[in-house]
Amino acid sequence: MSHGWAPPAHTGRAASQQGMRRQNLALVMTTVAAHGPISRAAVADRTGLTRAAVSSLVEELNSAGLLAELAAAPSGRVGRPGRALALSAQGPAGLGLEVGVGHLGACVVDLRGEVRVWRQVAASNRNRPPSEVLAELAEVSQRAVHEAQDMRLRPIAAVLAVPGLVGDVPGTVGRAPNLGWRDVAASELWSQELPLEVENEANLGALAELWQGAAATDFIHVSAAAGIGAALVVGGRLFRGARGFAGELGHMPVRPDGPACACGAHGCLEQYAGEEAVLRQAGLVRTEDAVHRLADRARDGDRRVLAALERAGRALGTTLAGAVNLVDPAAVVLGGAYAELGDWLLPVIRQELTARTLRPWQPEALLVSALGRRGPLLGAGMAAIRRIVEDPAVLRS
Amino acid sequence: MSHGWAPPAHTGRAASQQGMRRQNLALVMTTVAAHGPISRAAVADRTGLTRAAVSSLVEELNSAGLLAELAAAPSGRVGRPGRALALSAQGPAGLGLEVGVGHLGACVVDLRGEVRVWRQVAASNRNRPPSEVLAELAEVSQRAVHEAQDMRLRPIAAVLAVPGLVGDVPGTVGRAPNLGWRDVAASELWSQELPLEVENEANLGALAELWQGAAATDFIHVSAAAGIGAALVVGGRLFRGARGFAGELGHMPVRPDGPACACGAHGCLEQYAGEEAVLRQAGLVRTEDAVHRLADRARDGDRRVLAALERAGRALGTTLAGAVNLVDPAAVVLGGAYAELGDWLLPVIRQELTARTLRPWQPEALLVSALGRRGPLLGAGMAAIRRIVEDPAVLRS
DNA sequence: CCCTATTCGTCATGGCGGAAAACAAATTAG
DNA sequence: CTAATTTGTTTTCCGCCATGACGAATAGGG
Missing domain, CATH: 1.10.10.10 (Winged helix-like DNA-binding domain superfamily/Winged helix DNA-binding domain)
Structure with missing residues (x-):
């Protein structure tokens, strides 16, 4: 049988x-x-x-x-003190790197998880040749490494945060539309000594959130840049799915017959809560600092902006409710650009979550990342050194 | 910092x-x-x-x-044969049990994963006192156990499949609306010697699918009874979520402003692809064998039924596309009642999946369970003995 | 001040379990 | 019948943790 x-x-x-x-x-x-x-x-x-x-x-x-x-330290208890x-605050450290659309970053995190060096410089990386970008990043990185060495820190691995997808081959960027990158073998262009690993910035933002202790060990971390991405953290680990594509929240359907999306489908979340859609609704043009302007105008009470944010929040809430019903996370964290807009998004999203989740949903389980834009770089640095904490034997080889 | x-x-x-x-x-x-x-x-x-x-x-x-x-067996190769x-085909075995709305079941599975005893009897369990149901189940079970013992099989653990939610306390049924059960301590009412564990029937159906090798180690198993449930299998294990509520596919939103759902929200999948909704659309009344009648009429080319199934398939496909975008499984398996309706649902669902998943979706990654209604009981039996395979040391105690 | 109770860290011993290598057993090829 | 080959067992060894005892460092009480 x-x-x-x-x-x-x-x-x-x-x-x-x-x-x-x-x-x-x-x-x-x-x-x-x-x-x-x-x-x-x-x-x-x-x-x-x-x-x-x-x-x-x-x-x-x-x-x-x-x-x-x-x-x-005197414990006050009887017996020989422990x-x-x-x-150690010295020795092995992690080097975090970031290529953003408008900036480059490098940081050094020690074994304790403390940030010891933090450098960010403005740069216009959109459609700039990858080799040029990485060369400039290498300079920033080297200054950071030297600074770290003065503190007796020895970076042993680097993780690079990119606003795009990691390729099938480790160490490569498959696609980063905002940078104009496609199949860039970052770790080969990286002439430095350190082994370099490439990871999606949203994923690293989620890891930073995990390790900084704000959220639980099971949560969904939503972040928006050009697209809307979600990172799923399950049992304290990134959940990547069978092929590594998990977390495409931006293309969850909101209305089956909604506006056409670039992906070919209709009514995807990005058409409601994506940067471009929100700006269009709000009557603003797309610029580098669009999110700031959105927040400013919302603070000023701009009707159109508030309406656009409500619409976005409602769609986001609906979609997140679906995600919560499916995955049952302990928390949902809004990161990236959403973090700055939390004041206006949170209430609407909460409403939708409460109304649409089958299991009772604690309002406080929806929260805004305290890390904001620092998340990805911080996560990169922490990820680089975290391996040593989780498996110190790798240094013995 | x-x-x-x-x-x-x-x-x-x-x-x-x-x-x-x-x-x-x-x-x-x-x-x-x-x-x-x-x-x-x-x-x-x-x-x-x-x-x-x-x-x-x-x-x-x-x-x-x-x-x-x-x-x-002669290998033909040189050297001492291995x-x-x-x-072993004897010794420890697993006892699978099932309480359905219209039947009771018991089976015995040996270490090899082979079904050795299979018994199902009709019974009207809707709103029948749990103790009575379990007493009758115990009789069926005992006959199955005796039959197994004649084959030198020794059941060492039992798993009970129920169409409902497992409670917080292990061994209890939290809610089983179709049976009319609520907070039933099944393992206490179970007077037999064997340790009894209770599990949701959809989850067990998914495990059966996993162990029978049809699907990969990462898939979503969709099954419908009164509600629509999904079981997520990740890395060869059931994914339960932070609180154990993962997989509530039935209440993923299809249209934010669709028809009201019993859960309090609007436009849930169940309002489009749930048994009741489909039957209403098809113009049939709800009976125990409604699914068979649906399939029969569809085979006969009944326009109304075909339209109802298409509508259901489209909603299901839309929702599954969202789930696939979020979780990135290697396959989606239709089980339970959907399995019998696969001929009509599959094409529409495929269409939606192809259109709405961001990553290319292989049509053959959507498949219909070959186990059909046998899944839950089979999964129960296999789960009961699988522990020994995965950790034989438990017998050493 | 001294003695006891208490807790901490280390040392010595033993046993368990896998690695490595040698050996015995069973087959095929010629 | 011998050589080659593969399998399974035996033997020896080593690494690692558990156990228990011991020295070390503290607090409390007489």
């Missing part, structure tokens, strides 16, 4: 003692990262490892320069 | 040698399950374990009665 189990569910990997060590090193590392200065004994309690094992693991992490012992462990 | 890493990303568990053994036992088990009769050496090649380690692991699984050695390992 049946034919047995289907082939593989992605066959796991063999567990070895090296793997065990590796996992426990990571466990200690993440525990220290998450629970501030903490003693070995407390790590042991929290992880289930023995104190002896923790000692050995800490010793290894310590001599690799990943952990540091802080000065002892020695406070914390992630 | 920043405040370091956010608290936990669900802190992992400490790796111990026992855990290592456990993981490798599972690895051998799943490898044998997935790749048919296979020799120790081939398992070693495939998993990366050494032959010695595999031997030791197989020895343990063997003496626990989980693996069996088949008669040697001894073919396969999952």
Whole structure:
């Protein structure tokens, strides 16, 4: 009647003692990262490892320069005081890079997740040759790296945030319409020593949100630039879908027979809540700082702008309600350009969410990103160093 | 500027040698399950374990009665022939149970994933006291268990498929409107020895689809009964969302200002593609076998029925396109009542998917479940025994 | 001041489990 | 019948964590 189990569910990997060590090193590392200065004994309690094992693991992490012992603080409790462990403020660091339409950015984040260097410069990158853009970025980056080195920080990996899609080949930009890029092998053009990884800016914004602790471990992060993108974070990880295309919120249907969209369909969300559509409704022309002007006029009470924002918010809310019904996230975060327009969008979206989600929806579960435009670059820097926290053994090679 | 890493990303568990053994036992088990009769050496090649380690692991699984050695088949290749390992056709088995509106079911699935006992009886369970229903189910179940025992099968766990929502407390049915159940503690009413777990029938249908190998490891399984539910399978696992409510496809908005829905919103998918809506459009009254009658009339070319199905398919397609844009599954599977109506729904849905998905959509990635109504019960049986395959160490306790 | 209770970190021992390599067994090719 | 080849087991070894004991560093009480 049946034919047995289907082939593989992605066959796991063999567990070895090296793997065990590796996992426990990571466990200690993440525990220290998450629970501030903490003693070995407390790590042991929290992880289930023995104190002896923790000692050995800490010793290894310590001599690799990943952990540091802080000065002892009097605890007031009886017994020998523990020695406070914390992630090292020196040593390995992550280099975050960003190519925006109107700016370039570089930042350095240390193991603790703290931003130590932050540089952004204005630049007109629209339709500029990628090699030229990356060359200028390299200059900005090098200054940032030098600054970091003065603080005894040693960047070990770079992540580049781009307003576009990552290509099938790692390290390439598949398409970035706003930059005019198409199939750009960024990591090859990148002449620096550091390994470079490319990631979509919206995804990195979502990761920044995750690691800065504003939202839960399961949320939808919506951000708008030219298009509308959503990043799904599930169980503390980016959810990319089977082919890596998950999160195309902008082309969810709002009205099946609505206005034609560039994608070929009709009534996509972008036709209601996309930058171009909103500006058109508001009677504004599209410029680099259009979002600011929208917000200004809304503050001034401009009827047409307010109506445009309400219309956008309603469409966005409807679509998000659908997404919430389907994915059941713990929160929805508005980032990117939407963050600045939160005052006017939030109430309408809340209304729609409340009305259209089958399960009761807590109003406070819809929130505006506190990171704003800094999200992508911050996320890039954090992502670059986060690997070390989540798997310190990669440095042992 | 920043405040370091956010608290936990669900802190992992400490790796111990026992855990290592456990993981490798599972690895051998799943490898044998997935790749048919296979020799120790081939398992070693495939998993990366050494032959010695595999031997030791197989020895343990063997003496626990989980693996069996088949008669040697001449391979024709040079060298000592391998001894073919396969999952045991005896020993531990899973008991699948189902309470439907019009029937009760029980089945027994062995370690290989093969159905060995299959029993379904008609019953009118609508608004019947849960204790009475479960008592009758227990009888059916016991006969099935006895039959299984005659085949040297020993059911070790039961999973119950219900057309409703699982409650917060494991083992309880939160709501099953079609049965008239509300907060029923099924596992307490279940007087049998076996541990009982309760799961939504649509989810189990999706798991059956997964394990029977029709679809990929990432897909959306749509099924309709009274409501429209979707089960998301991601990386070979059920995706439940933050609160366990993921998959409410029926209340995704199709037209923001469409007909009012029982959920309080307007224009939900259920108002277009739900059983009641389709029947109303088709001019049929609602009965137990309404789906059959729909299919019959459609086959006869009934204009009104065909129009109703087209309308439903179009709405379903629009919504699924949105879901695909958001989640990017490798496939979409139509199950439940939709499976029988596939001939008429499929073309329209394909059309919408092709038109509305941003990424190119392969027509063959939309398919109809071959399991039909058997899915939920089959999935229940398979789920009950699948745990042993995925973690054989649980039997060691 | 000294002694005890308490907690922390380390050290020594042991056992478990996989890796590596040698070996025995079973087949094909010639 | 021998050589070659592949399989499965045996043996030895090593890494890693658990266990338990011990020294270290504190607070509290007499």
